[in-house]
Amino acid sequence: RKEVEQDPGPFNVPEGATVAFNCTYSNSASQSFFWYRQDCRKEPKLLMSVYSSGNEDGRFTAQLNRASQYISLLIRDSKLSDSATYLCVVNKGDQAGTALIFGKGTTLSVSS
Amino acid sequence: GAGVSQSPSNKVTEKGKDVELRCDPISGHTALYWYRQRLGQGLEFLIYFQGNSAPDKSGLPSDRFSAERTGESVSTLTIQRTQQEDSAVYLCASSLGAGRSEKLFFGSGTQLSVL
Numbered sequence: 001r002k003e004v005e006q007d008p009g010p011f012n013v014p015e016g017a018t019v020a021f022n023c024t025y026s027n028s029a030s031q032s033f034f035w036y037r038q039d040c041r042k043e044p045k046l047l048m049s050v051y052s053s054g055n056e057d058g059r060f061t062a063q064l065n066r067a068s069q070y071i072s073l074l075i076r077d078s079k080l081s082d083s084a085t086y087l088c089v090v091n092k093g094d095q096a097g098t099a100l101i102f103g104k105g106t107t108l109s110v111s112s
Numbered sequence: 113g114a115g116v117s118q119s120p121s122n123k124v125t126e127k128g129k130d131v132e133l134r135c136d137p138i139s140g141h142t143a144l145y146w147y148r149q150r151l152g153q154g155l156e157f158l159i160y161f162q163g164n165s166a167p168d169k170s171g172l173p174s175d176r177f178s179a180e181r182t183g184e185s186v187s188t189l190t191i192q193r194t195q196q197e198d199s200a201v202y203l204c205a206s207s208l209g210a211g212r213s214e215k216l217f218f219g220s221g222t223q224l225s226v227l
Contacts, residue, residue, distance in 0.1 A: 032214055043203060043218035044155065087155070091214070092168070099168045100145065100216065104154030 001026045004090050004103035012109045017078045021106045023071040023088030032091040033064055035073050037084045038105065044087055047073075078110045114138070118204050118219035125194055126227055133189045133222045137206030144181055145207075145216065146189050150200045158202075161187065162209070194226045 006023045013019050025033075033050035048055065050062040050071055061074040071088055088103040117136040125131050137144050146158040157171035161181045172178070176194075181187040191198055201223050205216040 034214075036216075043220060044216070045218070046215045049215075099157055099160035099171075100214065101157050102147070102155040 003027065003092070003101045004088055006086075006088050006103040006106050008104060008106060010107040010109055012111065013078055015078055015080060015110055015112055017110075018074065018076045019078060019108060020075075021073045021086055021088075021108075023073075023090075023103055025069050025071070025088075025090040027090070027092065028066075028069060029093060030090045032100070033062075033071050034089040034100070035060075035062060035071075036087040036089055036102070038087055039084050044102075047086070075108075078108075080110050080112060083108055083110045116204055116206050116217050116219035118202075118222050120222060121220060122223045122225075124225045124227065127196060128193055130190065130192045131194055131224065133191075133202050133204075133224070135187045135189070135204030135206075135219060137185070137187070137204070138217055140184075140208070141206035141217070142184050142209045143207045143214070144187050145205045146179055146187070147203045147205065148200045149203060149221075155203065158189070191224075194224075196226050199224055199226045 003026050035047040036044040037047045038044040048057050050064050054063045059076045063072045085105040085107045087105045089100050091100055092098040119134045142163045144161045147155040149155050159179045160168040176192045179189045201221040203221045205218045207214050207216050
């Protein structure tokens with residue numbers, strides 16, 4: 001099983017749609033979880049951290065299910081500017097300070 | 113500068129030559145990462161430095177790849193006897209350290225092309 005797995009997509013949705021991405025991770029001892037966004041030919045940038053209780057930032061909601069080793073990202077009211085690749089990121093070991101591993105990303109395309 | 117700086121931004125080399133890529137992290141960031149991203153692919157972890165701890169080299173694809181870091185500052189990634197499959201963008205990132213301070217700040221990358 002890969003360390004971090006994501007559905008590559010692409011997800012093609014109209015403006016205003018709600019879309020959800022999933023990610024699974026292999027190490028049950030992982031402690032740190034993030035979603036990054038990468039625009040074409042650009043470096044990745046942090047979208048949001050994922051906390052155990054779930055967290056929301058505007059139109060974006062992240063959830064963590066430790067029992068299933070599963071992370072999700074929900075985007076409501078999609079905008080054209082949300083078109084990008086969304087990267088699930090998990091730390092490698094049982095300490096928060098271990099290396100961060102990226103999933104291969106899920107591509108989102110929002111159309112008018 | 114305020115951000116992570118990588119040099120060169122572009123490097124074209126011939127197969128079999130050695131190359132050295134440089135990364136200047138944000139001042140005060142104890143953690144430094146190198147990733148490789150081939151065209152249309154995801155980020156592949158290469159190596160991780162955290163303070164004075166032994167680096168995690170588990171992602172280096174072969175013994176042609178090595179990296180060093182001087183204290184908590186500059187890092188260099190060296191690829192010996194380059195091969196065409198080494199062509200990729202090499203991204204460096206730094207962060208304050210562990211836990212919720214692990215937000216990664218990326219440089220703009222070095223585009224390596226091996227002919």
